[in-house]
Amino acid sequence: MDFILKDVDLSKGQPILKHINLTIKKGSIFLLIGPSGSGKSSLLRLLNRLDEPTTGQILYNSLPIQSISVQQLRTEVGMLFQNPVMIKGSVKDNIALGCKLAKKDISEARILELLDRVGLEKKLLTKEAELLSGGQKQRVALARALANNPKVLLLDEPTSALDPGAVLQVKEALLEQNQAGLTLVWVTHDMELAKEVATEAVLLVKGEIVARGTKEEIFNSENQLTLSFMKGEMKTE
């Protein structure tokens, strides 16, 4: 198991997550779905300690995450955000960033390999990263995260700000990494995408898990809340 959450609560003045119990298996594509404001991103942020639960316990590889250094955890548990942030400099500078922060060397050959893994052309290596398209930036962000050799990748709606062509490219790059053993914890609103890629999923409503299971169990559920969400009838909180 990569992650086990035991009765996790998160509160920031008001309750955001309530009694979250879940297990994320190694190599899975674990989907977090639910209406806006349901706590999906907040749950994701707990997994690399950008936020800390108010109560409850999170285990990573059977160890409480507090027992692992924050930097080590964040290196192993990478994250892609909805809007990728490029630092000033070339694509190469961006991909090498994680290694630079950890004061490790990264070879040009390794950078080229990462570029290839995310489906970007070599000629982009020296291009100013800020000048790339949204889809290219997201793939550079993916290559940057992969340079740290993560075991888990947290995806906070990484395709929601992209055009359909770019969505396909980023999705393919991510699925390829999953095939290579990378666990993906994926927040999305895109039900078609969820149906296509998920191995497991949970439906969050008002900070609580209201449905969980394999892709088939979730998407064929007779649960009223699940059906309501699938039909787009659930109000944004």
Added chain:
Amino acid sequence: MLITSWQGLGMEKDIFISAIRAFFQLFFTGYVLQFIFGANNPYLTIGILVIMTLIAGKDASKRGQGLPKVFFIVTASIALGEIITLGILLIIKVITFVPNEAIPLSGMILGNSMVAASVALDRLKGSMVQRKAEIEALLALGASPRQAVTNVLKETLRTAIIPTVDRLKTMGIVSLPGMMSGLILAGQDPTQAVKYQIVVMFMLTLTVTVTTVAIALLAYQGYFTKYQGLREDLLVINTKKGHKVD
């Protein structure tokens, strides 16, 4: 006040209270200085400098409301700038430690470092808010908080130091600085007044730099939790009508 009201800056009350305060403070200070200069006691002089530093620290720390230990950070940073600058002036014998030299010079030093401290705290918060996404992206890659705020610190230092550097550029052409004007008005030879002013300007630049660097390096840590996440409760800017901007 009319201009700030017209522009909706919400600073009218601040300007009014500050003006009234300045009026009474200056009168009060005149009488106190007369007494201290007459006493010529080094311990009394040190006591006055400590009080001045504490007041400067209290005033400047208002810009960092909510930050942990902000009064201590600001006061220590201003004190550091004051000690280094005054120390150099004493060592190179530009001044001697007598109240009528140490106190007015400290007033200039503290006034400048207090303004720089306020600007630094203000810019630090503004930059943290603006660059929140960048900071979190870097943290998520395994950066330490110090690594994640590299650009924030650069921006903060630049913004706080630039006014002093700009003033240096036009010194004597656009403006005749206060100390020099005072000496000339008091009948001092202008070339002698200039020599004093040159030393003082360089010292003030040093003060502002030391204070700003100390504040930036100490205060940014307050924006992080003990597990190296961002304290979002501090990354909120209150506007005039109480709207919050994330």
